[in-house]
Amino acid sequence: MSSPAVTPAPAPAPVLLGRTALVTGAASGIGAACALRLAAAGARVRALDRDAGGLADLTARAHSLPGAVEAEVLDLTDLDAAERAAAGTDVLVNNAGIQLVRPIEDFPPDTFHTMLTVMLEAPFRLIRGALPGMYGRGWGRIVNISSVHGLRASAYKSAYVTAKHGLEGLSKVTALEGAPHGVTSNCVSPGYVRTPLVEKQLADQAAAHSLPVERVLNDVLLAGSAVKRLVEPEEVAEAVAYLCGPYAMSVTGTTMVLDGGWTAR
Numbered sequence: 117m118s119s120p121a122v123t124p125a126p127a128p129a130p131v132l133l134g135r136t137a138l139v140t141g142a143a144s145g146i147g148a149a150c151a152l153r154l155a156a157a158g159a160r161v162r163a164l165d166r167d168a169g170g171l172a173d174l175t176a177r178a179h180s181l182p183g184a185v186e187a188e189v190l191d192l193t194d195l196d197a198a199e200r201a202a203a204g205t206d207v208l209v210n211n212a213g214i215q216l217v218r219p220i221e222d223f224p225p226d227t228f229h230t231m232l233t234v235m236l237e238a239p240f241r242l243i244r245g246a247l248p249g250m251y252g253r254g255w256g257r258i259v260n261i262s263s264v265h266g267l268r269a270s271a272y273k274s275a276y277v278t279a280k281h282g283l284e285g286l287s288k289v290t291a292l293e294g295a296p297h298g299v300t301s302n303c304v305s306p307g308y309v310r311t312p313l314v315e316k317q318l319a320d321q322a323a324a325h326s327l328p329v330e331r332v333l334n335d336v337l338l339a340g341s342a343v344k345r346l347v348e349p350e351e352v353a354e355a356v357a358y359l360c361g362p363y364a365m366s367v368t369g370t371t372m373v374l375d376g377g378w379t380a381r
């Protein structure tokens with residue numbers, strides 16, 4: 117399915133000049149779009165991922181931006197290293213994620229564990245590492261890339277739905293604790309976004325639902341969405357930038373949903 121093009125936005129105001137941002141899963145998809153958008157707003161962005169090649173591509177795209185994008189190779193399953201990496205950041209975007217589509221009885225327990233580690237425990241450790249510095253400076257922005265699956269369940273996504281529901285809860289607790297210190301915490305929860313994570317799951321979904329791949333997009337992925345298009349990564353990045361900007365000081369403990377009306381049902 118093709119989406120109407122997103123009109124390129126005018127150059128954003130440099131509202132994050134002097135701020136440091138850490139974006140996880142920044143080598144691809146939504147994370148790459150967030151890194152570029154925050155650098156366009158003037159931030160020094162530390163782009164963290166386990167994929168060194170993807171990070172090299174990203175930094176090459178960031179040359180002309182007012183901020184900077186610096187690559188940091190790290191696998192977030194190293195939780196102690198993740199917590200250390202978050203020290204000193206003003207903005208934290210918890211974005212890294214993985215997906216496996218399988219019925220519960222066939223879902224490998226090791227994969228369930230890894231997904232919860234990367235998508236829930238690592239965000240906790242990154243927040244834990246970031247908060248002392250944010251509290252000391254009296255300002256911080258935490259944005260957790262959740263999903264419509266943080267608010268709704270789908271069959272065959274036990275680990276993903278569990279992790280994202282947990283992330284929504286973690287984000288709210290962070291908002292309550294951070295508020296007296298000038299720290300906000302919110303989720304951005306998209307429906308299906310045009311990224312490699314979605315492209316990879318088309319075949320899995322086709323097998324799980326016994327459908328040809330070409331029917332999966334409309335009949336499965338976009339079945340719950342009133343707006344029948346994929347979200348573009350830049351749309352998610354714009355929501356993240358808003359939450360880090362000067363007009364979102366009172367926005368905390370909530371979720372910005374970009375789901376084409378899915379959760380309106």
Ligand code: NAD
Pocket residue numbers: 140141142143144145146147164165166167170190191192193211212213214234261262263264305306307308309310311312313314
């Ligand atoms: P993607 O596959 O394009 O990018 C995910 C990135 O995370 C990759 O660069 C990968 O290397 C990195 N990553 C994975 N495991 C890691 C680890 N252990 N350590 C370090 N980096 C690791 O995916 P995406 O679609 O851009 O997804 C980004 C986030 O958005 C995820 O949390 C995902 O759940 C969420 N999301 C995606 C969609 C969608 O439709 N694409 C919808 C809703 C929410």
